[in-house]
Amino acid sequence: MKQLLKVAFLSVLIVAVSAATVSASENLVVHFLDVGQGDSELLQFNGKNVLIDGGSRELGPSVESYLRNHGVSSLDLVIATHPHEDHIGGLIFILNDIPVKQVLDSGQVHTAPSFETYLDLIDKKNIPFDTAQRGQTINLDPNLKIEVLSPPKSQFQDDINENSIVLKVTYKKVSFLFMGDAGLEAENSIMTTGYNLKSDILKVGHHGSSSASGSSFLAKVKPSISIIEVGAGNDYGHPTQKTLSALQNTGSKIYRTDTNGNIVVTTDGLSYSVSAEKLSRSAACVMSLTAALPSIRTSIEYGAAITTTNTIATSSQQSFVGSVKSNKYHYPSCQWGQKIKPSNEIWFTSSEDARAHGYVPCKVCNPP
Ligand SMILES: [Zn+2]
Numbered sequence: 629m630k631q632l633l634k635v636a637f638l639s640v641l642i643v644a645v646s647a648a649t650v651s652a653s654e655n656l657v658v659h660f661l662d663v664g665q666g667d668s669e670l671l672q673f674n675g676k677n678v679l680i681d682g683g684s685r686e687l688g689p690s691v692e693s694y695l696r697n698h699g700v701s702s703l704d705l706v707i708a709t710h711p712h713e714d715h716i717g718g719l720i721f722i723l724n725d726i727p728v729k730q731v732l733d734s735g736q737v738h739t740a741p742s743f744e745t746y747l748d749l750i751d752k753k754n755i756p757f758d759t760a761q762r763g764q765t766i767n768l769d770p771n772l773k774i775e776v777l778s779p780p781k782s783q784f785q786d787d788i789n790e791n792s793i794v795l796k797v798t799y800k801k802v803s804f805l806f807m808g809d810a811g812l813e814a815e816n817s818i819m820t821t822g823y824n825l826k827s828d829i830l831k832v833g834h835h836g837s838s839s840a841s842g843s844s845f846l847a848k849v850k851p852s853i854s855i856i857e858v859g860a861g862n863d864y865g866h867p868t869q870k871t872l873s874a875l876q877n878t879g880s881k882i883y884r885t886d887t888n889g890n891i892v893v894t895t896d897g898l899s900y901s902v903s904a905e906k907l908s909r910s911a912a913c914v915m916s917l918t919a920a921l922p923s924i925r926t927s928i929e930y931g932a933a934i935t936t937t938n939t940i941a942t943s944s945q946q947s948f949v950g951s952v953k954s955n956k957y958h959y960p961s962c963q964w965g966q967k968i969k970p971s972n973e974i975w976f977t978s979s980e981d982a983r984a985h986g987y988v989p990c991k992v993c994n995p996p
């Protein structure tokens with residue numbers, strides 16, 4: 629009896645410990661806000677909040693209420709990637725209404741009224757202000773590595789987009805690359821620096837414009853997830869088919885704020901999940917099909933008659949995708965991996981991580 633009690637006590641302890649290791653504070657949560665044609669991303673980690681861009685001025689109130697709804701009462705850092713209206717306009721509301729501890733700016737000037745108001749507010753509120761430069765690291769938390777990849781010390785000539793602040797954020801094995809509106813010139817320059825560009829999640833440069841996302845750059849980044857922040861029916865034709873194809877050619881899964889709404893990536897540093905406010909048309913289609921035909925899907929998935937064509941080259945940095953509703957993991961290019969509902973996806977940085985989470989390889993795409 630005594631022994632039994634001891635065992636019961638031990639198992640309670642184990643449950644308590646494992647609950648602590650998966651507490652929310654261990655997760656990095658990155659929100660890609662749907663701000664129409666513009667950019668805004670919120671990073672939350674260990675009680676700290678960072679805002680990269682704030683959308684355009686008319687979207688400022690929506691960004692502010694999104695932040696408040698996600699428990700943000702102050703911001704440890706605001707990063708303005710470059711002084712274009714669709715990135716800094718909304719920051720006017722944020723700087724006015726929410727305490728900000730520090731601003732990181734691209735160091736470029738612009739004559740837009742929003743930019744002058746932005747500078748006036750920083751001045752009036754006495755917010756410490758720093759200019760970003762390649763080679764800097766941002767010390768937000770010892771477990772989070774934030775590197776400034778661009779702009780370089782001597783900035784690109786006369787191009788506000790090219791001089792956007794580009795950031796790589798790494799939490800253990802999972803990394804994010806935030807491009808702002810940087811384009812091909814910045815990409816080519818970054819490729820000469822020796823930075824490890826491989827990133828799991830890419831915030832695609834310049835809203836999917838063909839002035840960014842060059843194939844050689846994407847080949848180095850090899851994103852599993854590409855997120856395009858873009859407005860529906862925008863006047864610029866963003867994103868272009870050329871960029872969408874280039875992203876698809878890397879084997880990347882594409883999310884867009886115009887079709888998916890707000891997109892949230894949550895990671896414990898080993899695996900990550902992506903949740904989107906709205907399902908895109910194709911994902912919704914697959915979901916209703918699989919909901920109607922669950923037994924057929926299962927029998928096809930595990931059927932021996934299926935021949936597999938696995939074209940993905942194995943690499944030590946390969947990512948794998950699974951569903952929270954099953955225990956299989958797949959190559960991102962696998963037909964079954966592609967059919968997982970976005971809100972059910974869970975991503976692993978290696979087969980070891982997938983197996984450590986209790987997942988087994990898909991028999992169709994046969995990952996390691
Ligand atoms: Zn922009």
Ligand SMILES: [Zn+2]
Nearest residue numbers: 710712789809
């Ligand atoms: Zn811009």
